[in-house]
Amino acid sequence: MKFVVTIFCVGLVSAVSCQLQCLGGPHHKSTPSSETNFQECLLYAESSCCHANFTEKLSRSPMIEVNNYYYNRCGNLSKTCEDYMKKTECFYHCSPLASHWIHPNFSEAIQHVPVCQSFCDNWFDACHSDLTCTYNWISDWEFDETGNHCKNDCIPFHKMYANGTDLCLNAWGVSFVTSSSPCRCLDFTETDKKVIKYILKGDNSAESGEEEACKPRLKKPEDKKAADSEEHD
Ligand SMILES: *[C@@H]1O[C@H](CO)[C@@H](O)[C@H](O)[C@H]1NC(C)=O
Ligand SMILES: *[C@@H]1O[C@H](CO)[C@@H](O)[C@H](O)[C@H]1NC(C)=O
Ligand SMILES: *[C@@H]1O[C@H](CO)[C@@H](O)[C@H](O)[C@H]1NC(C)=O
Numbered sequence: 755m756k757f758v759v760t761i762f763c764v765g766l767v768s769a770v771s772c773q774l775q776c777l778g779g780p781h782h783k784s785t786p787s788s789e790t791n792f793q794e795c796l797l798y799a800e801s802s803c804c805h806a807n808f809t810e811k812l813s814r815s816p817m818i819e820v821n822n823y824y825y826n827r828c829g830n831l832s833k834t835c836e837d838y839m840k841k842t843e844c845f846y847h848c849s850p851l852a853s854h855w856i857h858p859n860f861s862e863a864i865q866h867v868p869v870c871q872s873f874c875d876n877w878f879d880a881c882h883s884d885l886t887c888t889y890n891w892i893s894d895w896e897f898d899e900t901g902n903h904c905k906n907d908c909i910p911f912h913k914m915y916a917n918g919t920d921l922c923l924n925a926w927g928v929s930f931v932t933s934s935s936p937c938r939c940l941d942f943t944e945t946d947k948k949v950i951k952y953i954l955k956g957d958n959s960a961e962s963g964e965e966e967a968c969k970p971r972l973k974k975p976e977d978k979k980a981a982d983s984e985e986h987d
């Protein structure tokens with residue numbers, strides 16, 4: 755992790771903090787630290803802004819309630835859709851990278867995290883027939899002590915959102931933007947750690963390095979399958 759931290763700081767002339775920190779709010783640690791006993795969000799166990807107990811409820815399927823936020827107001831989500839929700843929850847709560855996109859006015863919020871177009875499209879496909887009553891899952895609710903409640907009817911995702919772009923740009927408020935450059939975006943996989951320096955620096959001098967860093971992402975599905983079976987041999 756130390757290696758990665760060093761890279762963040764090299765050549766960063768902007769105001770981006772060199773120190774890894776966590777977002778504000780009651781559910782975030784003040785600084786990231788390693789966690790054992792993660793049941794979900796394993797990507798961030800080495801350096802995490804969430805406590806292990808957060809991952810407990812998140813790991814259930816169907817995922818029903820997390821921090822008094824109910825995911826089943828329109829019925830249980832499908833397993834495939836739920837998996838994408840979990841990835842975005844894990845990133846927001848646990849990733850020490852999230853604070854690079856901290857919202858200037860709300861330390862609990864993030865804005866404009868560049869998410870890979872492919873992730874957005876796959877997320878939209880995964881949730882296509884699941885139901886939702888909110889376009890913006892942060893604000894379009896009635897909140898009381900028993901959590902979030904629908905103000906509107908439940909409709910399928912494919913009616914609520916035009917496409918994956920619409921979903922990424924709006925579902926979590928201003929948190930995400932889409933990026934069609936496969937090497938300068940997050941897709942909430944292990945590769946994020948390698949591509950982060952290219953995302954933050956906007957450095958065009960090391961294109962081959964950039965491509966090397968995001969190699970796992972550029973592989974076609976067939977190649978991936980071949981690589982997987984090689985590993986298993
Ligand atoms: C989760 O664990 C942390 C640290 O052990 C603790 O401070 C916090 O209160 C726990 N949260 C819940 C909801 O149990
Ligand atoms: C949703 O999941 C819960 C927990 O497994 C289950 O008890 C409930 O029957 C499910 N609801 C529907 C509508 O399938
Ligand atoms: C933050 O607050 C200031 C002052 O109210 C406002 O001008 C600015 O647009 C806000 N920034 C964002 C990103 O919401």
Ligand SMILES: *[C@@H]1O[C@H](CO)[C@@H](O)[C@H](O)[C@H]1NC(C)=O
Nearest residue numbers: 915916917918919920921923
């Ligand atoms: C996605 O939907 C928006 C409308 O919300 C539209 O402007 C945009 O062109 C669509 N993108 C694609 C790739 O179809």
